[in-house]
Amino acid sequence: MIDIDPWTITGAVLKAQARADNSRLREIMDSLVRHLHDFAREVELTEAEWAAGIDFLTRAGHITNERRQEFILLSDVLGLSTLVTAQNHAKPAGCTEATVFGPFFVKDAPRYRNGDDIANGAQGEPCFVSGTVRGIHGEPIADACIDVWQSDDEGFYDVQRSGLAEAQGRGQLSSLEDGRYDFRSIVAVPYAIPHDGPVGQLLQRLGRHPWRPAHLHFMIHAPGYETLVTHLFRTGGTYLDSDAVFGVRSSLVADWVRHEAGTAPDGRVMDEPFYTLHYDFVLNTFATQT
Amino acid sequence: MIDIDPWTITGAVLKAQARADNSRLREIMDSLVRHLHDFAREVELTEAEWAAGIDFLTRAGHITNERRQEFILLSDVLGLSTLVTAQNHAKPAGCTEATVFGPFFVKDAPRYRNGDDIANGAQGEPCFVSGTVRGIHGEPIADACIDVWQSDDEGFYDVQRSGLAEAQGRGQLSSLEDGRYDFRSIVAVPYAIPHDGPVGQLLQRLGRHPWRPAHLHFMIHAPGYETLVTHLFRTGGTYLDSDAVFGVRSSLVADWVRHEAGTAPDGRVMDEPFYTLHYDFVLNTFATQT
Numbered sequence: 001m002i003d004i005d006p007w008t009i010t011g012a013v014l015k016a017q018a019r020a021d022n023s024r025l026r027e028i029m030d031s032l033v034r035h036l037h038d039f040a041r042e043v044e045l046t047e048a049e050w051a052a053g054i055d056f057l058t059r060a061g062h063i064t065n066e067r068r069q070e071f072i073l074l075s076d077v078l079g080l081s082t083l084v085t086a087q088n089h090a091k092p093a094g095c096t097e098a099t100v101f102g103p104f105f106v107k108d109a110p111r112y113r114n115g116d117d118i119a120n121g122a123q124g125e126p127c128f129v130s131g132t133v134r135g136i137h138g139e140p141i142a143d144a145c146i147d148v149w150q151s152d153d154e155g156f157y158d159v160q161r162s163g164l165a166e167a168q169g170r171g172q173l174s175s176l177e178d179g180r181y182d183f184r185s186i187v188a189v190p191y192a193i194p195h196d197g198p199v200g201q202l203l204q205r206l207g208r209h210p211w212r213p214a215h216l217h218f219m220i221h222a223p224g225y226e227t228l229v230t231h232l233f234r235t236g237g238t239y240l241d242s243d244a245v246f247g248v249r250s251s252l253v254a255d256w257v258r259h260e261a262g263t264a265p266d267g268r269v270m271d272e273p274f275y276t277l278h279y280d281f282v283l284n285t286f287a288t289q290t
Numbered sequence: 291m292i293d294i295d296p297w298t299i300t301g302a303v304l305k306a307q308a309r310a311d312n313s314r315l316r317e318i319m320d321s322l323v324r325h326l327h328d329f330a331r332e333v334e335l336t337e338a339e340w341a342a343g344i345d346f347l348t349r350a351g352h353i354t355n356e357r358r359q360e361f362i363l364l365s366d367v368l369g370l371s372t373l374v375t376a377q378n379h380a381k382p383a384g385c386t387e388a389t390v391f392g393p394f395f396v397k398d399a400p401r402y403r404n405g406d407d408i409a410n411g412a413q414g415e416p417c418f419v420s421g422t423v424r425g426i427h428g429e430p431i432a433d434a435c436i437d438v439w440q441s442d443d444e445g446f447y448d449v450q451r452s453g454l455a456e457a458q459g460r461g462q463l464s465s466l467e468d469g470r471y472d473f474r475s476i477v478a479v480p481y482a483i484p485h486d487g488p489v490g491q492l493l494q495r496l497g498r499h500p501w502r503p504a505h506l507h508f509m510i511h512a513p514g515y516e517t518l519v520t521h522l523f524r525t526g527g528t529y530l531d532s533d534a535v536f537g538v539r540s541s542l543v544a545d546w547v548r549h550e551a552g553t554a555p556d557g558r559v560m561d562e563p564f565y566t567l568h569y570d571f572v573l574n575t576f577a578t579q580t
Binding site: 003025031032040058069250 | 293309311316321336
């Protein structure tokens with residue numbers, strides 16, 4: 001006969017799932033159950049608080065659709081996404097750090113050649129981005145596939161704007177023979193993550209804001225190397241110390257240098273101020289990819 | 291500048307929510323974040339496993355509607371509901387134990403008088419239920435409001451059957467002056483919790499079945515006493531040792547005594563076999579209710 005109290009319940013659940021065929025699933029669920037129960041005991045969760053939790057998850061589920069993922073947002077603001085990214089991409093010193101993927105990546109973005117303008121009509125101050133892609137021993141990586149995506153000067157990605165005929169602020173290019181890359185785009189700005197749902201309400205009740213510092217997204221893959229998913233942030237940018245999704249790494253903050261109107265890096269004469277940003281990426285060898 | 295790794299992320303999230311006005315919310319979220327992060331580190335959660343978790347929650351959210359609550363089901367099968375119930379209803383020895391509420395309660399069920407047949411057409415072998423409602427000092431409790439609800443002989447509650455004009459296997463009655471109650475109903479049978487969704491798939495992958503042992507639900511409230519939400523289980527019943535939602539307490543298992551056709555407790559002559567079930571409930575005084 002089973003006699004369960006707030007302490008013996010944990011052993012009862014672990015015993016019930018002890019026959020799971022999949023030992024990894026059992027390991028995960030055992031740990032999950034122990035921590036879930038420890039949490040409920042530690043805070044002496046009341047029935048009303050439990051019901052509030054059920055209601056929160058229900059509302060998060062109902063607001064989630066093909067274009068909005070409230071559970072990923074929740075994972076992001078609770079630091080879980082950053083934790084999982086970090087522990088799966090431990091790298092030797094000298095490699096470029098990874099950070100969160102975010103929800104705005106699009107597969108098969110338009111192909112560009114080095115030097116092209118990937119803004120493709122997105123509004124913002126011009127920014128010329130350049131650098132190299134290398135391995136940890138300094139070897140240049142040719143033909144690395146570089147995906148770039150970013151917000152416009154109102155903080156929106158192209159996928160958040162309806163009625164666009166073409167991708168904007170997003171593209172794919174390949175590194176040159178000597179590992180160099182360069183493209184033209186616009187200056188990214190800080191933006192708020194979607195905060196009109198349960199996660200936004202939670203942030204507000206926790207005294208937290210929903211803002212992310214300005215950043216450019218990069219995903220770089222090359223045969224024999226660990227795929228790098230990361231951002232570049234802006235030196236001195238707002239929210240660097242309070243990114244709502246904990247994505248900032250000091251090694252990913254770079255100078256976005258402002259220039260008055262004049263000759264740009266690509267030789268053309270600009271009649272407005274522009275920015276330059278230089279960053280050298282270092283990929284890890286493939287071995288640590290799981 | 292923030293430099294976050296799989297360990298420092300936890301402190302960064304706690305710091306971010308340190309300014310929450312509501313100290314209880316902060317206490318809960320601090321504990322939740324610590325346990326969530328400890329879990330992810332302990333099992334070294336991979337990105338693919340994280341994505342599977344997001345997908346599970348999304349599917350649970352999408353299958354949840356006004357008549358189905360997959361998150362409560364998840365809480366039930368993970369033992370969280372039982373833990374929360376137990377820790378919020380600790381009582382002096384001698385009081386009837388509480389167990390999980392379940393999703394099949396209906397407010398304002400039909401009123402019956404003692405001796406009435408609450409089956410009201412639900413199919414099953416007749417069962418005559420009787421007993422008393424008393425306080426911990428043995429005092430009879432008059433006019434206690436007793437809600438009863440149960441499945442029929444196919445394991446379905448009335449709310450799971452479409453097209454019923456009236457409630458079946460469900461009713462509300464009041465204890466008599468001397469604390470006694472009695473009613474006629476049918477014998478409840480084991481049934482499977484809804485298992486055609488993500489929670490059912492999880493149970494299957496964990497090597498667990500979705501069955502609950504036969505039981506009658508009771509909710510009893512009386513002024514000055516802690517409301518009691520509980521079940522009565524059947525001695526020797528199937529699944530007593532493996533209830534999918536961990537609701538069984540040995541103190542709640544009672545003899546459902548089978549009788550051959552003949553005179554029933556209410557004096558009528560039965561031309562088929564019938565059961566009797568006697569249980570004396572003991573309510574806690576109100577003080578421990580939070």
